[in-house]
Amino acid sequence: MSIPENINVDSSRSPVERVLLLAWPVLLQQALILAAGLYDRWVAGNYLPSDENLHSSYQAALSTVQYLAWSISCFAVLVSVGSTALVARFIGAGEVEDANRVTNQSIILAIFFGILASLVGLWKLPDLIALLKLDPPSDRLAIEMLQPVILFLVFQMIELSGIACLTGAGDTKPGMLVLGGVAVFNIPMVYLFFHGFWILPAFGHQGITLGTAVSHSIGGLVVLTFLIKGRAGLSLQRRLFKPQIILIKRILRVSIPAAIDSLSVAACQLWFLSLVNVLGKEAATAHGNAIGWEGLGYLSGQAFATAAAALVGQNLGARNPNEAARCGWTAFAMGSICMAVMGLVFYLCAEPMLRLFNPYPHQQPVIDAGVPVLRLVAFAMPALAAIIIFTGALRGAGDTRMPMVATWIGFLLIRMPLAYLFTRSTIDLGSLGTIKGWNLGLIGAWWAMFIDLAIRGALFFWRFSSGRWKKVVV
Structure with missing residues (x-):
């Protein structure tokens, strides 16, 4: 079967042109996603609740909510x-009919897992929030804000799988x-659900996540x-829309290690967040706001990772590993290059960027804690680029086990032990006794993250350089 004309497998173009053709739509898409997330933070930071003492609680809750939504x-x-x-x-390989079969199975799996x-999420949500060690009433607020996201999850699964x-x-x-x-x-x-309009009641801060959940539901549809x-030669067809165990196994054989990798990242990030939350609401808010801005780098790297995944997979399918x-x-x-530019922006503009979310005088401790960490992560952008983009390239090749192992090394052997050492005054080792920690606060947690990113970036650079991914069978 011939390949539809709108599919990007034109090898006559240079690699730069092909990467740009795939990356620019994703880059624009990621910029808009980031803008929406930053708007959510702006709403939480700029609209004081009736009880001003709850302001930091809402911001700390939103930081945790956005971590879990990213998960x-x-x-x-x-x-x-x-x-x-x-x-x-x-x-x-020019086998468009088989690509179509995969697409139908993908949507079936998305509905099932969604x-x-x-x-499970609605059932276990209170237990999960308890593990993250949020102070009251931030824990209760986080549960309320997450419920709409989890309730409409199936639509987001369909959206992302399609x-x-x-x-x-290549589309x-x-x-x-x-x-x-x-x-x-x-x-x-978000504005309408937050403030209410006509017969629509005002949901307050829960309206932030309710607006997001409704938006993703429309996106899934x-x-x-x-x-x-039908698009790019792919379409849902009644004759194909039934479980095909062989194809489902092939999808999961590649996806399960990648999912273990991604969910390991999510679990370790939440573990890391629990260490930050213990430092207090100001530290939790500063951490969340700095992570929100760091998304400028992360999401731009994700655009090039998407291009790498598609082009590596297509060229291996065409038996052209060198290309x-x-x-x-x-x-x-x-x-x-793109992420390094973002890092320069972080370093030079850290204070006004954080003040956008924290405009009130009582929020100055949040800015004081956030500026150093945002400037620190500016220097991690090249390493983060290697992690994100080479993860995409390796996944496009079907090499999903190495990223999983690198994640475990980075988080379990480097980031988490260092985070305990750098943020605690004493560390309880059980029967081995206690050791003295450095008690550096939030900046200590981010130094642990920085060292982890540097080492993992080097591991991913080495793996892609080795070329072993060219021999993976999917």
């Missing part, structure tokens, strides 16, 4: 990575249109519409 995208990896890798391989996660299939086919524009549209639509929705009508490597290195070089 949803990690859960979606259970379907999306295998779908992207298989669709890209089939498209590169419903399952909603049921976009992953289209990305594997990143639907992702830009849908996720970018979700981000743009999210801003007025739009993705279904794209696939029902796959060239595309991967090109994506890394371009992404590193």
Whole structure:
């Protein structure tokens, strides 16, 4: 079967052109997503609740909520990575019918896992929040804010899985249109649910996440519409929309290690957050605001990771591993430059960036804690670029086990032990007694993160340089 004309497998273009063609829609999409997240933080920081003493509690709760909402995208990896890798391989080999079969199975899996996660999530949410050690009443506020996100989770799973299939086919524009549209639509929705309008009641801070959940639900329906009508040679078809165990196993064989990797990152990030939350509401708020701005770097790197995943997978499917490597290195070089520029912005503009979320005099301790950590992470941008972009390239090749191992090394052997050492005055080692910690506060936690990123960045650079990913079978 011939490859549809709108699928980006034109090898006559240079690697730079091919990376840009795939990356720019995702870059725009990620910029809009970031803008929506920053708007949510702006709302939480600039609208005082009736009880001013609750202001820091709401901001600390939102920091935890946004961490957990980000974890949803990690859960979606259970379907999306295998779908992207298989669709890209089939498209590169000219087997569009098989790519179509994968797409239908991907949506079936998204529906199944989305419903399952909603049921378990709503049941266990109070226990999860308790583990994160938020001070009262931030813990109760976080539960209230997360409930809408979890309730509508199935639509976000469909949204991300469908976009992953289209990305594997080399068509990143639907992702830009849908996720970018979700981000743009999210801003007025958050405003309306926060303040209320006409017969719509004011939900207050819970309206922030309710607006986001409704926006993603609409995005999921739009993705279904794209696939029902057909896009980039992919379409949902009644004859294919039934479980095919062999294909499901192939998707999960690639996705499960990637999901373990992503969920390990999410779990360790939440563990790390629990250490920050113990430092107090000001530290938790400063941490969340700095992470929000760090997203300028993270999300721009994700755009080039998406391009790397699609191009590496397509070229391996076309049996052209050398071109796959060239595309991967090109994506890394371009992404590193972009993220380094973001790092310069963090260093030079840290204080006004954080003051945007904390305009009141009583919030000065938050700014004082946040400025040093945002300036520190500016120097980690090249290492973070290697982690993000080479993870995408390796996943496009189906090499999902090494990123998982690197994650465990980085978090369990480096970040978490150092975070305890740098943030605690004493560390209880059980039967081994106690040791004295450095008690550096929030900056200590971010030094632990910085060292972890530097070491993992080097590991990913080495893995992609080795070329072992070229021999992975999916």
